[in-house]
Amino acid sequence: MTKPLNFRQIELFTALIEQKTVSAAAAHLNISQPAASKLLRHLEIDTGLDLFERTKGRLWPTAEAMTLYEEVCFLHRGLNKVEDIVRAIRRRKNRELVIGVLPALSTGFIGRAAALYLERNANVLLNIISLPSIDIVRGIMNRTIDVGLIGAQGHEAGITSVPLMERPMVCIMPRDHPLAARTVIMPHHLADVPFISFNLESSTSRLVRDVFAQEDVTLNVAHVVNTATLLLSLVSAGLGVSIVHPFYIPPDEPNIVIREFSPNMQFMFRVCYLAERRPHSLTRRFADIVRLLD
Numbered sequence: 193m194t195k196p197l198n199f200r201q202i203e204l205f206t207a208l209i210e211q212k213t214v215s216a217a218a219a220h221l222n223i224s225q226p227a228a229s230k231l232l233r234h235l236e237i238d239t240g241l242d243l244f245e246r247t248k249g250r251l252w253p254t255a256e257a258m259t260l261y262e263e264v265c266f267l268h269r270g271l272n273k274v275e276d277i278v279r280a281i282r283r284r285k286n287r288e289l290v291i292g293v294l295p296a297l298s299t300g301f302i303g304r305a306a307a308l309y310l311e312r313n314a315n316v317l318l319n320i321i322s323l324p325s326i327d328i329v330r331g332i333m334n335r336t337i338d339v340g341l342i343g344a345q346g347h348e349a350g351i352t353s354v355p356l357m358e359r360p361m362v363c364i365m366p367r368d369h370p371l372a373a374r375t376v377i378m379p380h381h382l383a384d385v386p387f388i389s390f391n392l393e394s395s396t397s398r399l400v401r402d403v404f405a406q407e408d409v410t411l412n413v414a415h416v417v418n419t420a421t422l423l424l425s426l427v428s429a430g431l432g433v434s435i436v437h438p439f440y441i442p443p444d445e446p447n448i449v450i451r452e453f454s455p456n457m458q459f460m461f462r463v464c465y466l467a468e469r470r471p472h473s474l475t476r477r478f479a480d481i482v483r484l485l486d
Contacts, residue, residue, distance in 0.1 A: 197238060202264055204231045205243070209261050212250055288317040289474045292328035292340040296396075296420040296440055297461065301485070302341070309481045316474060325395065332466055339465045339475045341482065343395035352467045354479065356486050357439055358460035361399075363453040364424075364441060365433040376452045379409040386414035386432035388423055396459060400435050403457055424448065437461075 207217035218228035236243055243257040253261065293302050298320075306318055323331070329348050331337030344355075363377040371381060389411070390397045404411050414432050417423045420440040427434055428447040437459045441450060463482045465475045 197235070201231060201235045201238070202267075204228060205235060205257075205260070206264055208232065208244065208251055209253055209257065214251065287315055287474065288319060289478060290319045290321070290331075290336065290338045291478065292321055292323050292331050292337040292342075294325055294328070294342055294461070295322050295418060296343075296437070297341050298322040298419075300442065301439065305478075305482050305485055308485070309478055312481070313474070313477055324391075329464070332464060335466065338472070339463065339478050342462050342464060344460045344462060348464075350467050351464050353462040353464035354483065356461045356463055356482060357437070358458055359438050361396075361435050361453055361457040361459050362438050362441075363433060363435050363451045364427055364448050365451070366427060366430045367447055367449050368430075369433065369449075371433065371451070372449050374451060376454050378454050379404050379407040382411070382433065383409050384412055387411050388415045388417065388426045388432040388434040389413045390423065391416060391418045394418075396436065399457055399459060403455060407455075 203221060204217060207220045208214070211217040211220050214228050214232065215225050218225045221228065223231075232244075239260075241256050241260075242254055243260070244251040244253055246252075291302070291306075302320060306320065310316065310318070321337070325340075325342035328337060328340035328342050329351060332340055332351060333348075341356075342353075363371075363382075365371055371377060371385070374381065389400070392398075392401075401411065415426055417426065420436070423434055423436065424440065424442075424445065426432060428445070435453055435457070438450065439461075441448065463479050465479060
């Protein structure tokens with residue numbers, strides 16, 4: 193007669209599938225091998241299933257075991273989601289807000305946003321982390337991040353996002369660069385010029401490459417960076433030119449000049465958070481503050 197499984201049996205079953213021997217599964221669960229063997233024996237009796245074949249000291253899961261394992265994995269994902277929700281609720285209770293910010297916005301902008309937010313929302317702990325857009329979205333989905341500032345990538349199901357700071361991109365170069373004499377820079381002007389690019393998978397880089405491909409001009413990528421600070425540093429040092437959102441450029445940058453770029457390339461950022469019927473007030477207020485700074 194079959195019996196309901198208990199949590200310890202499910203833990204052992206998962207460990208046996210993943211560790212492949214009773215001794216390894218026992219070590220993984222920090223129990224003795226005899227105790228693991230006894231649990232396995234009761235597991236197969238209670239389920240009424242032949243879950244493993246024994247060959248040369250190893251356990252090979254049967255087709256029935258793998259079907260059960262898929263369901264167990266689904267159960268674990270559900271438990272992990274519950275734990276994420278508990279952590280999110282605890283953060284809100286403690287007035288902590290976790291903000292994920294794109295590296296390009298992790299200098300001046302996030303500081304201004306944080307200062308204005310704290311001026312209007314006292315006694316809130318801001319936990320600010322700099323990550324690529326894709327990791328920020330992933331964090332929002334699994335509730336480890338409350339609100340994010342990301343690049344203009346595609347819409348994600350389950351995420352509320354609001355466009356920010358949509359501007360035409362500009363060409364930047366060292367102040368003494370030959371192209372600085374021009375008021376408008378076009379793709380063919382940059383055909384043989386060392387170009388400093390953001391990471392090739394970034395939203396900015398993809399947009400620039402698409403425009404140059406449409407104009408049948410090959411970019412001469414000399415250096416690749418992953419932050420605006422690095423990009424500005426290389427341009428300032430005379431190592432190349434770049435095309436960026438104007439927001440990246442500090443107003444007091446002495447060694448860089450800004451020129452209009454044609455054709456027009458609009459780029460924007462987004463503030464995003466989990467799509468809920470009633471977003472938490474800490475999250476909603478931060479999104480409102482960011483929009484005020486646009």
